[in-house]
Amino acid sequence: MRHSAIRLEHCSEGDSRVQAFAPGRVNLIGEHTDYNDGLCLPFAIERGVTVTATPLSGREIEADALDLGERDRFEMMPPGRAAAGWRCFVRGAVGELLRAGIELRPCRLEIAGDVPRGAGLSSSAALAVSLCLALCGVAGAEPPERVALARLCSRIENDWCGAETGLLDQLASLFGERGRALRIDMRGPLLSTVPLALDGHALVTLDSGARRSLAASGYNERREECLAACQRLGVDSLRDAPGHEELPKPLARRVRHVLSENERVDAMVAALEGGDLGQVGRLLDASHRSLRDDYEVSVPEVERAVEECKRSGALGARIMGGGFGGSVLALFPPGAQPPRGALTVEPGPAARLGRV
Numbered sequence: 001m002r003h004s005a006i007r008l009e010h011c012s013e014g015d016s017r018v019q020a021f022a023p024g025r026v027n028l029i030g031e032h033t034d035y036n037d038g039l040c041l042p043f044a045i046e047r048g049v050t051v052t053a054t055p056l057s058g059r060e061i062e063a064d065a066l067d068l069g070e071r072d073r074f075e076m077m078p079p080g081r082a083a084a085g086w087r088c089f090v091r092g093a094v095g096e097l098l099r100a101g102i103e104l105r106p107c108r109l110e111i112a113g114d115v116p117r118g119a120g121l122s123s124s125a126a127l128a129v130s131l132c133l134a135l136c137g138v139a140g141a142e143p144p145e146r147v148a149l150a151r152l153c154s155r156i157e158n159d160w161c162g163a164e165t166g167l168l169d170q171l172a173s174l175f176g177e178r179g180r181a182l183r184i185d186m187r188g189p190l191l192s193t194v195p196l197a198l199d200g201h202a203l204v205t206l207d208s209g210a211r212r213s214l215a216a217s218g219y220n221e222r223r224e225e226c227l228a229a230c231q232r233l234g235v236d237s238l239r240d241a242p243g244h245e246e247l248p249k250p251l252a253r254r255v256r257h258v259l260s261e262n263e264r265v266d267a268m269v270a271a272l273e274g275g276d277l278g279q280v281g282r283l284l285d286a287s288h289r290s291l292r293d294d295y296e297v298s299v300p301e302v303e304r305a306v307e308e309c310k311r312s313g314a315l316g317a318r319i320m321g322g323g324f325g326g327s328v329l330a331l332f333p334p335g336a337q338p339p340r341g342a343l344t345v346e347p348g349p350a351a352r353l354g355r356v
């Protein structure tokens with residue numbers, strides 16, 4: 001797939017106000033595999049975060065989170081790290097782009113989004129990606145190519161916001177394609193697309209209502225457990241784990257999830273290619289059981305949302321994203337009525353940058 005940088009569309013000389021959009025994502029399957037060098041199958045959704053950047057004179061970056069009615073201002077070079085919430089993403093974007101040698105210019109950033117925050121649809125990666133594209137665009141600088149930009153955005157979350165996330169969300173936002181899911185082998189990473197032909201079925205997300213912040217949830221603890229399992233097994237990543245039998249609990253269960261989830265990703269690709277929607281549903285259910293029982297990232301609100309989907313006729317439903325709250329993903333057959341509040345999700349295009 002193209003690893004090129006995202007360039008400004010509709011470029012006209014002299015006008016330097018730019019707008020960047022980055023989508024959130026749904027992960028069809030392949031959960032907690034990204035930081036274990038494994039496989040996943042996300043797609044970018046139509047909803048996301050838009051950042052409009054206007055050049056300013058002076059030395060400051062001003063940022064307005066329009067939906068929250070909040071503002072931040074700081075000297076551009078180099079920004080301090082003492083910030084929380086959405087502000088750490090803005091400072092992180094400026095800090096990491098400067099560190100990558102990109103010349104930025106003072107500007108006002110207006111941030112707006114229609115992807116629910118903390119609902120497991122990756123509003124945070126959409127924020128980081130759109131901020132970086134807008135900051136580069138308004139400065140007339142070419143952003144890093146997509147994989148490098150995904151890594152840079154992941155450093156914003158890791159080093160500035162305290163969430164040890166992997167690359168799944170950023171790659172989905174930067175490489176999404178309309179009508180297709182993205183098979184990512186994190187070793188590389190190697191990316192290819194798979195047509196998402198659902199034959200009248202619908203994929204929906206349902207917010208469990210349990211809010212979680214990845215930094216505060218058990219996400220980082222799961223990463224540490226994976227690291228501990230690697231050390232005991234003498235491998236660099238769980239992709240290479242020879243098995244899990246020798247490990248103490250709960251490490252054995254964590255490894256069993258990662259190994260079985262990698263297998264489910266390719267089983268899902270085969271089910272989609274073969275048009276076997278029943279099997280797509282069964283794989284969602286199997287992934288959920290593994291995430292609930294082996295990886296232990298579910299919570300009662302999520303279990304209730306999964307049950308609600310199943311009662312409404314879902315062929316399969318599972319917890320999605322980092323876990324400990326957020327949204328569930330479910331597959332409904334034609335004619336079924338998903339629960340109230342469910343959002344139908346379809347694969348949309350990747351992040352983009354244009355003139356206003």
Ligand code: GLA
Pocket residue numbers: 030031032033034035122165166167168169321322323
């Ligand atoms: C979050 C992280 C991703 C990934 C998923 C779990 O969304 O941001 O990197 O680890 O959880 O699959």
